[in-house]
Amino acid sequence: MSELHRKAEWLVSIPSPTKQEQEICRQLLDWSDRHFPAAEIIRFREGFRLTPSPARPDRPSLALVGHIDTVPPAARQHLGVRDGVLYGCGASDMKAGVAVMMETLEQWEQFPCNLVGLFYDREEGPYADNGLDPLLEGLPPIDFAVVFEPTSNEIHAGCVGSLQARVHFQGRRAHSARPWQGENAIYKALPLLQRLHGLQRRAVRSQDLEFFEVTSATQAASQGPTNAVPETFTLNLNTRFAPGRSPQQAIIELEELVAGEAQLEIYDVAPSGAVRLENPQLQKWIGHNRLAVMPKQAWTDVARLDARGIAAFNFGPGDPAQAHQAEEHVSLAALDRNYELLNDLLQRLGQG
Secondary structure (H helix, E strand, O other): OOHHHHHHHHHHHOOOEOOOOHHHHHHHHHHHHHHOOOOEEEEEOOEEEEEOOOOOOOOOEEEEEEEOOEOOOOOOOOOEEEOOEEEOOOHHHHHHHHHHHHHHHHOHHHOOOEEEEEEEOOOOOOHHHOOHHHHHOOOOOOOEEEEOOOOOOOEEEOEOEEEEEEEEEEOEOEEOOOHHHOEOHHHHOHHHHHHHHHOOOEEEEEOOEEEEEEEEEEEEEEOOOOOEEOOEEEEEEEEEEOOOOOHHHHHHHHHHHHOOOOEEEEEEEEOOEOOOOOOHHHHHHHHHOOOOEEEOOOOOOHHHHHHOOOOEEEOOOOOHHHOOOOOOEEEHHHHHHHHHHHHHHHHHHOOO
16 A cells, blocks of 8 residues: 555544544644644644745745545444545545645655645535635735545536525414414415426536536424424525626525515525636646546635635545545545646646
8 A cells, every 4th residue: 555545544544523623633733743844834723734845936836725624424434445445434525635635745845836735624614614714814825726625536627606594484373283373384485495496507607617506495494393383484595606606696696586585594605716727837737638627516615715816726536426425435546646647737837
């Protein structure tokens, strides 16, 4: 087993669900102390920014970006290496990518560019609690950033924004044997549910990539006893909006969809991220390796980097379809391929 494979297996063996990243952060800091005794380390909570050496102004700069948390593991989560495949919570999303970051940073002296590693916590939680933003404070100019979300070694450019909202319907409680004496809050949601059911995905093109805007009801809840007509009913709605559209535009459209029939509560907003692949060396690398370029039909921290003027794209060894699965896994061959491709990119960056 190669050092890269061992790193990935080691990372997956350390449980790190969101808000429980203390141990994996401690061990990663121990790793950084061993390999980069003179490095600059900037801490925030259970994450850190690692700069192996002072930046040289005559060289391009690249940020390697990876979150160290996972979703909670499944009740029967498979773990370990079998037949060339690494299993475990976070194997695909995105500890395989973090292993590539580590292995690449260890070789920083051989690359004709400046490198910085961003290892951050709480990506799997709400937008506002994400640990990346504080690590971006004071970051020197960056030509572009690689975010190691699972992409099956394709380029996933940009990302859709995400809007989470609760829609509260108000009725009047009554005994379920005499429902005419009340007003069922669940039934008051039917017109909105019918509109949602009839919504078609809307295609939006951004730099020849097609994103889809959608709004879905994802949760529903009422309170009270089972033998009473509920006086309250709440739907959770999730809207995904394409690059080029602002959160405020998405909120206005959601307000129009609800049409004043209920109270709308917006509680989590994550902006979309632009498609930013204009760097000439990046384009040459994509073309030389015949890499597929796809739209990111999900939210990632590419949006957070874009908001700070940092061009970024998603590029990881994991398979997006494996993220959060009970049998989540990553191919060790895909891990090797990601590392090789990233090394090729770093060498090309210094060619001017």
